Each structure stands twice: as C-alpha cells, then as structure tokens.
Amino acid sequence: MNEFTALRREVYDANMSIPRNDLAVLTWGNVSVVDRERGVIAIKPSGVSYERLRPEDIVVVDMDCTVIDGTLRPSSDTKTHAVLYRTFEDVGAIVHTHATYCVAWAQALRPIPIFGTTHADHTTVDIPCTPPMSAERINGDYETETGMQIVDYFREHALDAAEVEMVLVGCHGPFTWGASVQKAVANAIALEEIARMATLTLQIDPEAKRLPRVLRNKHYERKHGGNAYYGQPE
Numbered sequence: 001m002n003e004f005t006a007l008r009r010e011v012y013d014a015n016m017s018i019p020r021n022d023l024a025v026l027t028w029g030n031v032s033v034v035d036r037e038r039g040v041i042a043i044k045p046s047g048v049s050y051e052r053l054r055p056e057d058i059v060v061v062d063m064d065c066t067v068i069d070g071t072l073r074p075s076s077d078t079k080t081h082a083v084l085y086r087t088f089e090d091v092g093a094i095v096h097t098h099a100t101y102c103v104a105w106a107q108a109l110r111p112i113p114i115f116g117t118t119h120a121d122h123t124t125v126d127i128p129c130t131p132p133m134s135a136e137r138i139n140g141d142y143e144t145e146t147g148m149q150i151v152d153y154f155r156e157h158a159l160d161a162a163e164v165e166m167v168l169v170g171c172h173g174p175f176t177w178g179a180s181v182q183k184a185v186a187n188a189i190a191l192e193e194i195a196r197m198a199t200l201t202l203q204i205d206p207e208a209k210r211l212p213r214v215l216r217n218k219h220y221e222r223k224h225g226g227n228a229y230y231g232q233p234e
Contacts, residue, residue: 004060004069005114007035011042012055014181019050020138021189023097030075033093033181034085039063041081045072083147086168093181094187097112101195102174105129109170114211119189119194120219127194129168130155150175166191
C-alpha cells in the first residue's frame, strides 16, 4: 500500500461529491486536501472526467506544487489551492466548483447579499466576489494570481477566512474551504443553494432588503462559537 493511499481515497471521495451534488459537469471542478504534517497537497488530476476518475489518479504535490507522487498532471488550479493553504493556516481542504448559480453571480461580478437565515447560518456578511483580474495578473502566473486575488480581497476587506469560508472569484466561480474536507464540501453545497435562493429572491422582489444584523448574528452564533447549541455535542 502506498503511503498516500488513505489520503488519495479521501480526496477521491470528496471529488466524486461534486457531480453527485450537481456542482459541476464534464471535467470541471476539483477538491484538494492538505496534510500539513507531511507538507503535501492531494488534488484531482487535470482534465480527467469524473466517470474515469480513480482513487489512484489523485496527484500528490508539495507546498510548492511539485509532483511528489502520481503519474498524472495535477489540476490546473493547484497553485490557487496552494496559495490559500499557505495563507489560511487553519484550512484543511478546498473545493472549487462550477456550480451554475454561483458562476452566474461571479460572472455578474456581484457579491451575494445576505437575505435570509440560511445564509446567516454560514456567515454574517455578503458572500464576497473579487473584482475582475487585471491584465498584468492574467499574463503573469495566472493560477497563483487567482489565489492572491482572493487573499488580497480578504485582507483589504478585513474578512476572516475562518468565518467566511467561501468566495466568488469574479468572472470565474466559487471556492470554498474548511478545517476538514467534509466541511469544505458542505460549504460548496450550501453556497450553491445560497446563490440560488438569492437569485429567486431578487426575481420575486428586486428591492429585497438584507437580513437585520441582530438576526444574522443570532443564526450564526447558534451554530458557531463557544455558545453554539445547534446540533449534537461531539
């Protein structure tokens, strides 16, 4: 058994959740997991359809994105994942999808307003959307710059990646993360539902108001933090 067999299986299972939850088609999207003790990232290979994907296809790279185990090329988004891992030290897994409603908001270059408590269960602010990437960044190390674009936006807007575990990259699509791969995948599923709900809300009422701050905080705090009481004790 290869030393990365268990890690590969975990990443394979997470990647297969993308088509199972209608978050991408064809070869789109990818999930990665970081093993910080070993200094490696395991990620979906580039351009391999989910129908063909096997656990042994998952590629293992170091934190500088050099392949250390695997026969296929890693996802073209690997450098983006690596930037986020190096910057957000509590992140254990990252999911990138091409989910329809999320991509629509990203292409419109609009943050997703916080209209309801479903959104507030995950964060108390609008889902951020980065601005279009400059030509200089596009013509540079594009995938690294995509990661830096997210990092720069969070720094400029004083956003905490532990509280806001999702973002739309302008003109591109969503990235979500979490301490575990299960949380990162759940965030990707939730983000697409939040985007769909917001779209429908604006269709019903283009002048819909954002959720009051007191209700945002109540729903977030009952699921997160020291006084959370949603769900069962671990």
